[in-house]
Amino acid sequence: MCEPITMLDIFTCLLGALFFIFIGFRPPWQPKKLQDFRHKEVQDIPGPLSLPLIGTRWLFTIGRYQMSKIPEFYKDMLRKYGVIFKEEALYNVPIISVVERSDIETVLKSTGKWPMRLPTAAVAKYRKAHPERYASTGLVNEQGGKWHFLRTSLTTVLTSPKTINDFLPQMDEIADDWCHLIKQRRYRDGRIDHLEELAGRLGLEATCALVLGRRMGFLIEDHRCEVAEKLAQSVHDNFVACRDTYFGLPFWTAFPTPNYKKLCESERNMYEFASELIKTADESTKDSAVFQSVLGAHIDEREKKSAIVDFLAAGIYTLKNSLLFLLYQIAMNPECQKKILEDTTKTYLKACSMETFRLSPTVHALARVTDTDLVLSGYKVSAGTVVLCQSALACQSERNFNDAKAFKPERWLNEEKNQTSATAAYLVTPFGYGKRICPGKRFIENALPIVLEQMVQKFVITTERPLEVVFEFLVSPKEPISMTFKDRT
Ligand code: HEM
Numbered sequence: 001m002c003e004p005i006t007m008l009d010i011f012t013c014l015l016g017a018l019f020f021i022f023i024g025f026r027p028p029w030q031p032k033k034l035q036d037f038r039h040k041e042v043q044d045i046p047g048p049l050s051l052p053l054i055g056t057r058w059l060f061t062i063g064r065y066q067m068s069k070i071p072e073f074y075k076d077m078l079r080k081y082g083v084i085f086k087e088e089a090l091y092n093v094p095i096i097s098v099v100e101r102s103d104i105e106t107v108l109k110s111t112g113k114w115p116m117r118l119p120t121a122a123v124a125k126y127r128k129a130h131p132e133r134y135a136s137t138g139l140v141n142e143q144g145g146k147w148h149f150l151r152t153s154l155t156t157v158l159t160s161p162k163t164i165n166d167f168l169p170q171m172d173e174i175a176d177d178w179c180h181l182i183k184q185r186r187y188r189d190g191r192i193d194h195l196e197e198l199a200g201r202l203g204l205e206a207t208c209a210l211v212l213g214r215r216m217g218f219l220i221e222d223h224r225c226e227v228a229e230k231l232a233q234s235v236h237d238n239f240v241a242c243r244d245t246y247f248g249l250p251f252w253t254a255f256p257t258p259n260y261k262k263l264c265e266s267e268r269n270m271y272e273f274a275s276e277l278i279k280t281a282d283e284s285t286k287d288s289a290v291f292q293s294v295l296g297a298h299i300d301e302r303e304k305k306s307a308i309v310d311f312l313a314a315g316i317y318t319l320k321n322s323l324l325f326l327l328y329q330i331a332m333n334p335e336c337q338k339k340i341l342e343d344t345t346k347t348y349l350k351a352c353s354m355e356t357f358r359l360s361p362t363v364h365a366l367a368r369v370t371d372t373d374l375v376l377s378g379y380k381v382s383a384g385t386v387v388l389c390q391s392a393l394a395c396q397s398e399r400n401f402n403d404a405k406a407f408k409p410e411r412w413l414n415e416e417k418n419q420t421s422a423t424a425a426y427l428v429t430p431f432g433y434g435k436r437i438c439p440g441k442r443f444i445e446n447a448l449p450i451v452l453e454q455m456v457q458k459f460v461i462t463t464e465r466p467l468e469v470v471f472e473f474l475v476s477p478k479e480p481i482s483m484t485f486k487d488r489t
Pocket residue numbers: 117139140141151207211310311312314315316318319322362363366367429430431432433434435436437438439440441443444
């Protein structure tokens with residue numbers, strides 16, 4: 001005969017169950033959602049409707065979002081879903097976006113020995129299919145030990161303070177030539193209608209001077225260098241094709257879609273036009289620290305040329321965009337021009353540049369593949385998950401910066417400086433963060449203030465049109481850009 005169930009039996013069963021829950025035991029039949037009672041899982045992170053196989057990529061093709069307005073899409077996601085949200089890429093691979101400062105800090109701090117940034121898959125596919133040119137997918141796309149090897153072999157000289165300090169006198173000359181070009185090109189009233197064209201020429205001249213070690217003459221008024229123009233155009237096309245293959249429907253993985261063909265063409269052109277420029281190397285090129293360090297590296301010969309191509313491609317367009325954003329902020333804030341002129345320490349110049357990077361970074365989010373299990377805004381995110389640190393959104397939040405949408409270089413100075421720098425450490429990261437940080441950072445951080453100083457000394461800069469932006473894998477100012485440069489008397 002069975003004994004009746006007593007209260008003690010029930011109590012013992014409950015205690016047993018609690019013990020198993022406490023140690024994290026999970027029976028196979030338990031639904032996944034109940035697996036972890038403390039934290040919700042990646043699948044619970046809110047986000048737009050995801051379809052089988054293609055995930056949320058339909059949003060940019062048949063949905064209501066345009067690829068040229070991706071930053072707007074992320075703003076919308078923040079409004080709808082809050083500080084953590086999820087998209088899904090091909091095969092429903094989740095991509096988590098975080099906007100909370102503490103989450104961004106957690107992600108950027110925990111990326112391990114060899115931080116992983118998701119490669120641009122279409123570029124990787126193209127390069128793997130062309131072993132005659134590429135020994136790997138390149139520094140920007142490689143991961144793990146291979147990336148580390150390329151990084152240490154190729155960027156030590158580019159990132160060294162000596163290289164950049166030695167380059168500064170040349171940068172001064174380049175800035176002077178650019179001002180001269182502006183004088184020649186402006187209308188009588190000082191207006192320039194296509195400033196983007198001139199900024200592109202500066203991006204080319206400065207990047208080539210640093211990487212190839214010689215002046216190319218792109219800032220001479222009537223000088224036309226077809227190869228350089230084509231290189232700049234193919235760099236632009238390459239960024240746009242990366243955007244379209246990345247955010248569009250992923251048919252290119254199965255067959256060569258028009259977007260994939262465009263990407264292949266731009267990769268081919270970039271390689272060929274950059275090779276043309278390298279071929280014309282003269283004595284001064286041989287003196288270039290950056291060029292020589294790449295040539296002398298103990299790596300596969302193919303890696304050398306593709307590294308030079310990648311350096312040129314990475315610098316030309318980013319520099320152009322950042323310069324245009326900076327000049328726009330300065331044009332909109334005439335009192336900043338006065339302060340630049342009054343400040344003999346040059347700290348105000350740098351503050352203007354930092355404040356522009358905070359408000360208008362050309363790279364709006366930093367991507368990382370997590371190295372360890374993390375908890376982000378209460379969700380358990382396991383190692384190997386792709387996370388986008390939405391730094392541009394975080395920088396525009398009042399939770400992080402007072403009067404966040406205003407251009408206030410002063411926040412980087414005086415008594416506000418410490419507070420701003422502490423908040424900015426993981427948020428104002430226009431060049432990325434940690435071991436994978438942009439190797440061009442030191443060059444750009446020094447070059448931009450030099451150009452700005454000369455511009456403000458020579459011109460009163462104004463603009464009437466508000467600047468719109470367009471997403472071309474990088475956030476770029478929408479063209480044409482018109483500004484007025486009147487002589488400062
Ligand atoms: C305003 C100009 C520039 C901006 C805003 C910029 C921004 C960035 C960002 C955000 C990254 C990703 C870093 C990360 O994931 O942590 C990056 C990577 C990179 N940048 Fe730049 N960059 C600029 C100029 C340059 C220049 C001038 C060069 C070369 C001469 C360059 C070469 C590279 C390379 C090779 C990488 C890949 C690094 C790696 O994965 O190890 N960049 N850049």
